[in-house]
Amino acid sequence: MIAAAAALVAAIAAAIGRRAPEALVALVGAALLLVFGVLEPDAALDEAESLASTLIVLASLLVLGDGCERAGLFDALAARMAARARGSGPRLLGYVFGAAVAVTAVLGLDATVVLLTPAAFAAAAKARLAGRPHVYACSHLANSASTLLPVSNLTNLLAFSATGLSFAGFAAHMALPTAVAIAIEWIVIRRVFRTALAAPGTTPDAAPPPLPRRPLVILALTLAGFVVAEPLHLDPAWPAALGALAMVPRIRAIDFPLLAFVLGLSLIVRALADAGLADIAADVLPSGTGLLALLGATFLAAALANTLNNVPALLVLLPAAAAAGPHIVLAVLIGVNAGPNLTYTGSLATLLWRRVLHQQGEQVSHREFHLLGVLSVPPILVLGTVALWLTV
Template sequence: MAGRRVKVPLWSVAVVLAGIVVAVGWLLLDAAGELAERVGPILLFLVAITVVAEMCAAAGLFDAAASWAVRLARGSRLRLWGLVVLLACVCTIVLSLDTTAVLVTPVVLTLARRTGSRPLPFALTVLALANTASLLLPVSNLTNLLAAHRFARLEPGTSYTATMWLPALVVIAVTVLYLFVAHHRDLRGTFDAAAPATERDPVLLPLAALVTVALGVCFAVGLPVALVALAGAVLLLAVTLARRRDLVAPVGELVPWRTVLVVASLFVAVEAWQVHGLGDLLARFAGTGNRTGDLLQVAGAGAVAANAVNNLPAYLALEPAAAGDPARLAALLVGVNAGPLITPWASVATVLWWVQCSRHWMGFREVGWWPLVRQGLVLAPLAVVTGALAVAAVA
């Protein structure tokens, strides 16, 4: 009798490979310690903001937002889509692109079913904005958190938000315009759908809304993002347990430890590659200088690298070629944030989006990846080029 095939989890493979990299000396312990000091707060933020998002879902915040959108749309499918755009942008900017992929995707698919709308345009809107709307605040994307301290080390007066606000708004505007042009036929017409009455906790729902707003304010004014997110997560989890409300998952599953292990292993691998000359190789493709053509080049290199591997290792690998100049660093962020729209593995958010679509929309398995790739082949170059030109305009 043939033996059963044993499936090895991706996270365990990643951890073993990272351990080998350190054990054989490809990355020295001192360098690994410096890397841990830098990325530790970022991984803590990823854990904490995921718990915040799950607690908000358990409190009914996102369902309430969906019902709110149905009421405000007043039967107009186009108006409903505009509200989806707003929800995806706000969630991405304040709570990160991964949160949008995990929590907004099922809400939007539910909205599409409830209103008799075609699900694909709404799902693709969430995917696109989860990536391209992730430039405005450091917390919007893990790559931004990696870059924020680089901005702080540059000349006085340089800050992340002051440098990125215009490119971020330009990229969002271009994305929304493209999405409307690409999907306007599916956004025509009206619908007749009453929002279902659901029981919501009278304490948890307003608390979740208040915590979400407070987190956004704290992030915007520059408070330590990991500690702020951790405080919000602890508060929401404690109140949820105190009120004896059901969690969306067991406590141990609320923490995305598998994702954390994979991301941490990616950091180790890329840092080892950097030590052995990968940065020098990629620097040739990223070019030098901060003229318009130079900024387009570094943004394009970031987008290509993100689609080839993933935007996190792509940023780390190209950072040395851009970290000395705020304009080049901003252009690199445009490339690695707005560019990973073509390949399924280009960002963690894309992978998480696919998982949610598979869980909540069985028909997507028959659609496949082609709609994503087709949209990305047009939108990614548009977003990257216009974002880089916006960087050049304020450089």
């Protein structure tokens, strides 16, 4: 367990510090665990085989996001949001919220962080409004709104099969918790940034360009493919891959280092689980469909996500959660998705968001970040789990 834990710490440290390629660190760590017998070859093959479909869907979503950016979708979206805000900070925030929820749900939280955050900056600049409320909205909704669909977050993709639900069934269970999370984020961000949002802006003179239709049609067809795949007994990887090929038929658009990092990280966590952590998680994780059991699973997952990072936390808890029942799996997802808004290291998406801000010349206020987290995360965890319990 010590060897596997050391490999996990090294992989996460590489992802956070970026002083060494995180994919290489994760794969080397997994290879060393195999060489020294900490991870059995059969277990590694089983883990890699179970991840194959998830990695295909993840790669396809990244390609879809890249294609949308190349087609000018996010530039056109920024211009439209700035024009329709008509110099109003709250109105622009509403458009950013809507865009962040839609992008997170369909393309995943990384697209919201990497592609929509610069668009929110651009929209605020065009309207001569403060940018901070809108970019914080992108960061928070990338995590808290990522519970809606199986494709909205890597954690959802990893846990989807364990829920035993269809694509539409997953969305039906998580719609109310996601709506609760969005409402809480709206109230908190409006309250914290009320002064900045009250300052008037201007309406841009130039008319916004039309939204490119091709990427929107491809996204709609891909989403429809996810919905009908289950009744047709098709793997979700098929509609994802077809959508990616239709959007950008180039293999270089695939982020192979990220896929390698996820594979290496999964193998390391499998070794950690086999070494005894899975048994500990099974002893600690509640079971059943009662409200207290669901709340316990949510807060345990959130605490582990802020300690280990959300993907390792999910991988550690998933076997025990799957054995405890599908609603425990969904409660764990609320914890590992919304919980990381409390700390910088809770989610890799938050770390990417900080880099995007630095590229835009914007400094992150530690006080603002943690204030937003303290005000929004606890009520989202509690009320989101209550909303999930109401669907049981």
